[in-house]
Amino acid sequence: MNKLKILICLSFMILYFLGIPFAFSQDGQTDIEELKKTAPKIFLDCGMCDTDYIRTEITFVNYVRDRKEAQVHVLITTLGTGSGGREYTISYIGQLNFEGINDTQKYFSERTDTQDEIREGLTNAIKIGLTSYAAKTPIASRMKVSYSEKAEQKAVEDKWNSWIYSIRGNTRFSGQESYKSSSLSGSFSASRTTEDLKISMSISADHDRNDYTYDENTIEKIQNNMNFNGLFVKSIGDHWSVGAFIRADSSTYENIKYAINTSPAIEFNLFPYSESTRRQFRFLYRFGFNAIKYREETIYDKMSENLWNQSLSATFDIKEKWGSISTTLSGSHYFHDFSKNKLNIFTILNIRITKGLSFFALGLGSIVHDQLSLPKGEASLEDVLLHIKQLETSYSYLFSVGLSFTFGSIFTNVVNPRFGSSGSGGISIIIN
Numbered sequence: 001m002n003k004l005k006i007l008i009c010l011s012f013m014i015l016y017f018l019g020i021p022f023a024f025s026q027d028g029q030t031d032i033e034e035l036k037k038t039a040p041k042i043f044l045d046c047g048m049c050d051t052d053y054i055r056t057e058i059t060f061v062n063y064v065r066d067r068k069e070a071q072v073h074v075l076i077t078t079l080g081t082g083s084g085g086r087e088y089t090i091s092y093i094g095q096l097n098f099e100g101i102n103d104t105q106k107y108f109s110e111r112t113d114t115q116d117e118i119r120e121g122l123t124n125a126i127k128i129g130l131t132s133y134a135a136k137t138p139i140a141s142r143m144k145v146s147y148s149e150k151a152e153q154k155a156v157e158d159k160w161n162s163w164i165y166s167i168r169g170n171t172r173f174s175g176q177e178s179y180k181s182s183s184l185s186g187s188f189s190a191s192r193t194t195e196d197l198k199i200s201m202s203i204s205a206d207h208d209r210n211d212y213t214y215d216e217n218t219i220e221k222i223q224n225n226m227n228f229n230g231l232f233v234k235s236i237g238d239h240w241s242v243g244a245f246i247r248a249d250s251s252t253y254e255n256i257k258y259a260i261n262t263s264p265a266i267e268f269n270l271f272p273y274s275e276s277t278r279r280q281f282r283f284l285y286r287f288g289f290n291a292i293k294y295r296e297e298t299i300y301d302k303m304s305e306n307l308w309n310q311s312l313s314a315t316f317d318i319k320e321k322w323g324s325i326s327t328t329l330s331g332s333h334y335f336h337d338f339s340k341n342k343l344n345i346f347t348i349l350n351i352r353i354t355k356g357l358s359f360f361a362l363g364l365g366s367i368v369h370d371q372l373s374l375p376k377g378e379a380s381l382e383d384v385l386l387h388i389k390q391l392e393t394s395y396s397y398l399f400s401v402g403l404s405f406t407f408g409s410i411f412t413n414v415v416n417p418r419f420g421s422s423g424s425g426g427i428s429i430i431i432n
Contacts, residue, residue: 042074044063067322090122231244239272263288281317290309322351325350374390
């Protein structure tokens with residue numbers, strides 16, 4: 001008899017771990033599981049979201065890992081707001097039997113919101129949009145709508161007049177027997193953003209020192225940098241903007257004692273700015289004046305000079321359910337010598353090729369003919385190996401490409417946080 005009891009227990013344990021339901025499951029549980037099979041299948045397309053939290057809080061849909069299996073593609077894009085928070089645009093794109101049934105929700109976070117407050121607010125906004133799709137399926141019989149009435153909000157006077165300020169400071173020390181490193185940095189920024197005007201100013205400074213010891217010899221690498229950036233933009237309709245850039249720099253790496261640049265600018269966006277979370281095609285023209293004083297005499301026998309330059313850039317950015325493309329092409333030159341020019345291209349590409357297969361590429365390339373601040377004389381071995389000073393080059397590049405393929409069950413409903421979960425706020429620290 002004892003052997004029979006042991007065999008029965010072992011059988012139930014095996015069935016449990018294999019995921020096979022017991023014959024004596026309650027009718028209510030069986031009913032809800034059957035209804036869940038008819039719930040809308042959604043593909044959650046959000047790289048910055050806490051997906052574990054969303055799947056835990058929104059349980060009246062089925063989550064699938066491939067967009068082509070989904071009845072609703074939920075695409076979430078973001079933009080920064082003037083208050084330092086973010087605007088989340090939640091696009092619901094109907095597919096299969098929901099083809100043509102599309103919707104959009106907005107969620108706004110504040111700069112002072114915690115990560116928990118942001119994910120709670122965003123999840124609630126996602127939930128509101130999904131209810132209209134769930135209402136068209138049998139699982140709607142298990143859903144109910146609740147409403148909590150808020151007290152009437154009174155108009156609040158903004159004593160800061162939309163200005164946002166930020167002060168930051170940081171120091172770092174690290175080292176071992178043959179190497180020591182230390183850094184000190186600080187910054188201050190102020191910004192004001194309204195529908196018609198955008199103002200942003202920041203000043204920062206940093207000091208970095210590295211000491212390398214080899215065979216009782218010590219090599220020092222010291223770099224100091226300071227910069228000021230100012231941006232002033234006025235909105236002109238849905239497609240045009242005008243403004244100006246102001247920049248001041250000091251850099252030991254670039255051989256610049258000080259450099260001041262002012263550049264009036266004008267921008268045209270082929271698409272309305274209101275669609276910027278999904279698509280942009282912007283053309284930006286800048287015309288600038290530069291006053292520069294160098295730390296050491298340059299290869300062109302200059303200790304200071306005043307220069308005029310111009311630049312033109314085109315940025316194309318689109319986010320769709322098949323993936324995203326973001327690319328910027330820019331060119332600039334100095335008027336005193338048109339051969340002193342530079343051409344840049346930067347592209348990020350992420351495409352879902354087919355079910356479970358995705359392609360990723362990142363590329364950055366520059367053709368460089370405008371290094372006017374290079375110091376005269378030969379670069380030392382330390383300059384080359386430690387990048388203490390800027391070195392002469394006619395080009396630079398960076399390229400990365402990859403593929404990913406996922407297969408197996410299409411469903412991703414279950415959340416299991418045991419032994420940690422990157423989506424639920426876990427921390428992993430690896431020191432080599």
